Amino acid sequence: MTNAQRADLPSYQQSLIQLDGQRLCTKYLPEKQRVAWLKEVIGREYANVDIQAPKEMPLFNDMYLFPWQRGMRLSPIHSNALSIQRLAQEPDNAEQDCYFIVMPTKGEYKLEQDGKEVFLKPGEMTLYDATRPHRIEMPTAFSKLLISIPRYTLEGLVRGVSRLTATNLSKRTNMANVTLAMLAGMLKQMNQFKAQDFQSLAEPALQLITMTLNQANGIDSKLSRHRELALHRVKNYIAHNIDESNLTARQVANSVGLSVRYINNLFTEEQTSLMRYLTQQRLMLSHQILSSHLYNHFSITEVAMRCGFNSLAHFSRVFHEMYGLSPRELRKQRK
Template structure:
């Protein structure tokens, strides 16, 4: 077991690899109960060898994001366990590898990679990996969750797909958080946590009275738009109309969202392209790429237009910018 303290945030790295085979399952029981909430643990009867499992967890303000990679098993919370160890958190499980089944109430959410669901730790539940699996788990205290997310009563254990709509934004965001949470400066952690909650609130089922996308908080809509642009930045056809259609709002409403941030959808698309170009130009792994190749790779249709736009934004053309930033001098 290894704990790493960074500022006021704690990172946990827990694994059965350093425990002798006979003790691995009981140790895993301790691991998941410490990292998440107290559970009972069961493994398939056919299993006779040791148990392999790892958890890496990072605090995001009052929330926690964690990765789990483990052999087939089930964790569950019974009414008696809930009485002995009351917890008042919501947990989001995102399948990364293999399938994961989350059961609560009368529903079974069968998650394939990229899909996620929500469950309530204060109610009986069961999470099963029938084969070796990997998942990302986000733990959210109830007061924090209810302050940012509207959820119909008894709507847990409902699958949210990760290949379209807002779900397609939440899945990569959560996976990115697990990789970079330890790098976040203390002054940005709170904002990152709010961003996660607003995206999650936009993605979760709303029930029959949900209304269209424009009913969501403006900050959540703007964040959704920015994420959509970032994910489609290499598409030369990317346009405000395309972004508005993906979000389910009008172009006029999209313009209102960006105007509140002191910009416009078109300007934001170009600025994100130029920022991506600046990173590629200074990345040693892309030192062999031509400037034209980089320009077309981030969605520009004309190399001369890219050069003018880059110079207006950074005060130097892309070639001079690359030479100036390269530690070895001109490439």
């Protein structure tokens, strides 16, 4: 490939190897095989769906997948017109249990979920739950950026995030414009990044997404921007170390460079404290695991240990206090 030809490629196509990315494209497949192939790929990488393409044009879809920190993934996608409908079945793997941030960069985009619908144009963004029924319509050729964020991560950072599905976030908060500008700029410059630099952008991107969603949800933080970022840093540390059963308030404080008193003051706005927040996050994670068939092979004890509880009796007691039934009863109820 000549330098001129390479310059015409999207910056992220030039970065596949250095950023450990993957490209999945219908280009070299016979047209009659493309629908089945794309359905299988989307089902494996994102969610179990049914797809339809207009008969008047050949199906074309070109997607790139780049792994990011915190279990997130960044996916630029280009396609001809397409309709996608989420099938009514549970995810096939834990990686599909996530939310998607969507940013169209070309064409029209319509999303339906939870009885709501939203129409987007380039420069706007929305959110949907990949595990719940939804329908997506792209009536013309389109491009979009898709960012998948694990459910546990986003629900731990944004209260009531499920209320924001299928809404135009750009019309609900100006913070969306800041987030979009950051993501669009990063997309254009991906060929300039080394792997470490690219990974280091995941956390700032997640911080902006978190602030966008909280503001769109009507949660106007009383904290200054400095204190808000400090609180995000604490929550981020907890999320990364939630399986450590001996995690203490002092250890968290020392690791993020803040005092225990200061951190508890930050949590005051959320009507909780550092250690209560830690227990709540452990319980939310355990509830998510016990509610999914993907983790049936974990015993109750294994779930407790993975979520940072070193006493099964204590885990069962606080779980019952929060959810009104025991971990074993929840698992039986789901079956």
